[in-house]
């Protein structure tokens with residue numbers, strides 16, 4: 001039976017933050033998002049999300065629209081290949097793939113609703129029904145001393161039950177080293193601590209910092225250097241002992257093929273809303289398993305992207321399988337995001353640092369349309 005796509009809409013949402021925050025190379029006063037809504041001739045609706053500049057993603061989704069209307073909605077792989085093929089010459093990385101990711105996630109949501117099954121079931125799972133989450137936060141504020149407010153923030157995450165936290169660095173090797181030491185002392189020896197430089201270093205700096213803090217039991221060193229320089233990634237892996245993570249700015253099986261064959265990272269972090277959607281990220285995950293490289297999805301958006309990541313996490317293979325195997329972690333962004341959970345009728349929350357995989361049909365979420373309308377940008381200039 002064939003059910004065809006009737007309409008495709010891109011919704012651009014935006015909300016001003018109560019307190020602007022920054023990371024190694026940028027600062028923001030708003031959170032934005034591009035949500036994709038696809039409806040079928042049978043009246044079903046699927047939702048997806050694109051990671052990255054919302055207005056630009058929406059423009060690409062709108063360019064996809066005529067190629068999607070009338071297509072068989074359940075043919076996720078076919079549609080992926082068609083769109084990628086049509087835009088391949090200028091779209092191998094970046095916005096074409098982030099927009100395609102949102103479309104693909106919406107189609108999986110639709111497929112699950114059509115078959116009345118969770119996405120993870122259609123993908124052959126579940127291997128797990130809940131995931132251990134780590135807290136992402138520690139962004140820089142316009143005033144105050146990070147040695148004070150960042151340390152208090154991570155202490156809060158430990159109190160909430162998170163078994164691991166990720167610290168933003170990339171503000172200078174010496175200052176970062178002092179902050180890392182203070183955070184390790186504050187959270188004690190048993191809570192996981194990861195570092196994220198948002199590619200704020202060159203290889204020399206990253207190697208110096210990695211060696212300097214290696215004795216503080218660091219889980220991984222994320223995006224030490226710019227994503228388009230895998231040579232520097234290889235240098236950082238060779239030059240210091242902390243496992244190197246990255247990949248939130250990498251795309252498709254072809255992009256990750258280079259990461260894997262060059263063994264540029266110990267842990268890859270494709271964003272389901274950026275690297276090609278659920279269709280492509282399952283392929284990338286299987287490739288990573290074949291190379292013996294860990295997979296921890298990058299998550300930084302609304303509850304829709306979070307639900308997509310959880311459905312994928314539910315099927316990520318153990319590598320190696322053993323009586324107590326290593327489990328993938330869920331990135332749980334704790335920074336201010338006014339519509340992260342508001343777009344869902346029932347928010348996805350953690351309990352003592354654990355997050356349950358949704359078990360409803362499709363992505364397992366219900367959209368709060370009033371929230372979409374409330375945060376939707378319409379007819380005015382906005383910041384992408």
Ligand code: CA
Pocket residue numbers: 196198222223248
């Ligand atoms: Ca990151």
